[in-house]
Amino acid sequence: MFELPPFRKCPKCKNEALGTLSVGGTMATKRCKNCGHSHGEVLPDVDKRVVYLDQFVISELYKTKTKTRRPGAPSEQFWLDCYSLANRAYLRQQVIFPTSNLHSDETIVWHSPSELRLAHEMFSGDISFEDTHSVAISQEWEFAEAYLKDLEVPSLTFDVDDILSGDRNVWLPIYHINVNSDLSIFAPGLRESKATAANSLKQLADAWAKKRSTFDQILKHELSSYGSAMRHALEHEVTRTAAALASNDPSSLLEISFGLQNRYRQLAGLFMERAVPGKTAATFLDWVGNEQQPAHRIFAYLIAALGWRVSSGQSPALTAGILNDFIAIATYAPYVDAMFVDRQCASLLKQGRLRSDLNYKARIFSMSNKQEFLDYLEELADIASPEVRSCAHELYGVEL
Numbered sequence: 001m002f003e004l005p006p007f008r009k010c011p012k013c014k015n016e017a018l019g020t021l022s023v024g025g026t027m028a029t030k031r032c033k034n035c036g037h038s039h040g041e042v043l044p045d046v047d048k049r050v051v052y053l054d055q056f057v058i059s060e061l062y063k064t065k066t067k068t069r070r071p072g073a074p075s076e077q078f079w080l081d082c083y084s085l086a087n088r089a090y091l092r093q094q095v096i097f098p099t100s101n102l103h104s105d106e107t108i109v110w111h112s113p114s115e116l117r118l119a120h121e122m123f124s125g126d127i128s129f130e131d132t133h134s135v136a137i138s139q140e141w142e143f144a145e146a147y148l149k150d151l152e153v154p155s156l157t158f159d160v161d162d163i164l165s166g167d168r169n170v171w172l173p174i175y176h177i178n179v180n181s182d183l184s185i186f187a188p189g190l191r192e193s194k195a196t197a198a199n200s201l202k203q204l205a206d207a208w209a210k211k212r213s214t215f216d217q218i219l220k221h222e223l224s225s226y227g228s229a230m231r232h233a234l235e236h237e238v239t240r241t242a243a244a245l246a247s248n249d250p251s252s253l254l255e256i257s258f259g260l261q262n263r264y265r266q267l268a269g270l271f272m273e274r275a276v277p278g279k280t281a282a283t284f285l286d287w288v289g290n291e292q293q294p295a296h297r298i299f300a301y302l303i304a305a306l307g308w309r310v311s312s313g314q315s316p317a318l319t320a321g322i323l324n325d326f327i328a329i330a331t332y333a334p335y336v337d338a339m340f341v342d343r344q345c346a347s348l349l350k351q352g353r354l355r356s357d358l359n360y361k362a363r364i365f366s367m368s369n370k371q372e373f374l375d376y377l378e379e380l381a382d383i384a385s386p387e388v389r390s391c392a393h394e395l396y397g398v399e400l
């Protein structure tokens with residue numbers, strides 16, 4: 001490593017040679033390139049907002065950054081502005097845009113795995129969201145505890161730091177060193193489950209259209225299906241595992257997932273250990289209290305809103321991607337400050353009951369209110385204190 005400009009006067013040899021060697025945590029290490037004197041300087045405290053960006057946003061921002069966006073492609077000025085405002089707020093240590101296991105959309109063509117990785121690291125601050133399954137499991141366990149103790153539905157806390165891996169409020173390193181990047185979120189297996197998801201969504205949509213289901217009917221069904229959905233998904237996973245093991249194709253083994261089986265085994269273990277008469281993991285799955293599990297509930301509302309659009313004769317886009325968007329919103333919206341999602345999802349969230357019944361922290365942005373997102377990013381950059389701005393200017397060269 002070597003010292004980076006700007007160079008200040010060294011307290012020891014008095015030459016204008018004291019540069020920045022590194023930034024780690026809340027400390028900048030300065031070293032003189034002339035005499036080697038070094039010392040640490042404490043950086044001001046920061047409190048970074050957390051924003052979830054949909055995969056397509058990350059892709060557009062990356063293409064904007066690397067100037068690989070097709071000239072004249074739609075919303076060119078918006079993406080240019082969005083990149084520069086996001087970058088300013090990010091370098092002023094006001095916001096991070098963590099990566100998620102949902103960011104693996106194969107519908108976007110990447111030239112290389114390293115490009116995909118760079119795109120995701122671009123504004124993440126080396127922080128990722130806990131994967132959506134883990135968040136669902138932790139909510140499930142809090143509810144299982146309440147069920148075991150005959151308590152009411154628990155009210156959960158939604159501290160964003162509980163769902164982040166990494167320390168949100170450290171200053172960004174000046175050299176980008178990605179020792180901690182967990183690329184397992186781009187693992188295979190997601191592909192297949194996505195194809196399955198698209199398929200089952202199509203079947204659902206056909207049923208909604210045929211039955212002319214109302215919003216309330218679909219919502220009621222979705223909310224009460226916690227147990228049946230889990231059983232169905234488990235069954236599917238077990239069948240797929242068995243088929244892969246029986247086949248002679250080694251690559252099919254790579255697609256095996258034990259996620260749900262492990263999840264259920266652990267839950268069953270909890271109930272066995274507690275040995276409360278009449279209570280098992282199976283009876284818990286059918287507990288009416290589960291309707292209030294945050295991720296399950298928000299997801300059910302989104303499905304109901306989508307289903308109602310289908311059954312009332314509108315033709316909403318039904319891609320597998322939309323389920324990913326639903327999972328992202330259902331999982332992260334209670335925790336994060338803002339989300340930039342697909343236009344259709346944003347409009348579903350504005351639908352009557354979703355607006356009145358659901359409480360979550362996130363402000364929702366999409367291409368439908370894109371100017372508001374730019375304003376939001378600008379506000380974030382502007383709230384940085386003069387002290388933070390001055391350090392950010394010195395360390396990362398971002399405008400004062």
Ligand SMILES: [Zn+2]
Pocket residue numbers: 010011012013014015017032033034035036037
């Ligand atoms: Zn010196």
